[in-house]
Amino acid sequence: MYTNWEELKQECMLCNKCELGKTRTNLVFGKGNENAEVMFIGEGPGENEDLQGEPFVGRSGKLLDSMLACIDLDRNKNIYIANMVKCRPPKNRDPLPAEQDICINWLREQVRLMRPKIIVCLGRISAQRLISPDFKVTQQHGQFIDKKGTLFMGTFHPAALLRNPNNKPAAFDDFMALRDKINEICERTY
Numbered sequence: 001m002y003t004n005w006e007e008l009k010q011e012c013m014l015c016n017k018c019e020l021g022k023t024r025t026n027l028v029f030g031k032g033n034e035n036a037e038v039m040f041i042g043e044g045p046g047e048n049e050d051l052q053g054e055p056f057v058g059r060s061g062k063l064l065d066s067m068l069a070c071i072d073l074d075r076n077k078n079i080y081i082a083n084m085v086k087c088r089p090p091k092n093r094d095p096l097p098a099e100q101d102i103c104i105n106w107l108r109e110q111v112r113l114m115r116p117k118i119i120v121c122l123g124r125i126s127a128q129r130l131i132s133p134d135f136k137v138t139q140q141h142g143q144f145i146d147k148k149g150t151l152f153m154g155t156f157h158p159a160a161l162l163r164n165p166n167n168k169p170a171a172f173d174d175f176m177a178l179r180d181k182i183n184e185i186c187e188r189t190y
């Protein structure tokens with residue numbers, strides 16, 4: 001249990017609790033306002049993220065930032081972005097369940113300290129882990145689910161939107177619903 005963000009981050013940055021620690025260039029702890037009311041959770045660092053130590057800085061990150069901007073969200077101001085695992089899986093494979101099981105403890109501490117009102121899961125990996133094991137993004141995206149007072153919503157992963165732009169309108173609908181929900185329940189995001 002950590003009492004503050006800096007202590008948590010310092011300890012996490014040294015982590016070698018799973019195999020992914022051996023092959024990383026940089027650990028990607030997360031980026032944004034640690035007092036935010038809205039948190040976004042992706043899958044894991046890719047090549048660019050591993051090199052720069054920041055989440056979503058490649059092509060999918062550019063798309064994410066532009067979608068966020070549409071609803072006045074900005075990683076440098078009013079949200080926080082993290083991933084299910086903090087070190088890059090080799091060749092961008094899915095993080096293994098065992099790796100997620102270990103790494104999720106860091107994320108749990110981040111959530112515990114931040115106490116976000118809304119958590120947005122970007123893609124299947126985080127949605128199945130944080131919302132429900134059989135979550136289907138194509139069918140359940142955009143729905144808000146209350147878990148112990150925190151609202152969870154799953155939507156398309158930006159990399160999936162780059163591969164399949166047909167889903168972009170649906171993803172934008174999810175972001176509009178998110179904006180409405182923020183207006184309804186958040187006090188200091190907008």
Ligand code: SF4
Binds near residue numbers: 086
């Ligand atoms: Fe530690 Fe997570 Fe990196 Fe594994 S992926 S070494 S658990 S920070």
Ligand code: URA
Binds near residue numbers: 046
């Ligand atoms: N994809 C993710 O899931 N997370 C990142 O940080 C980058 C790409």
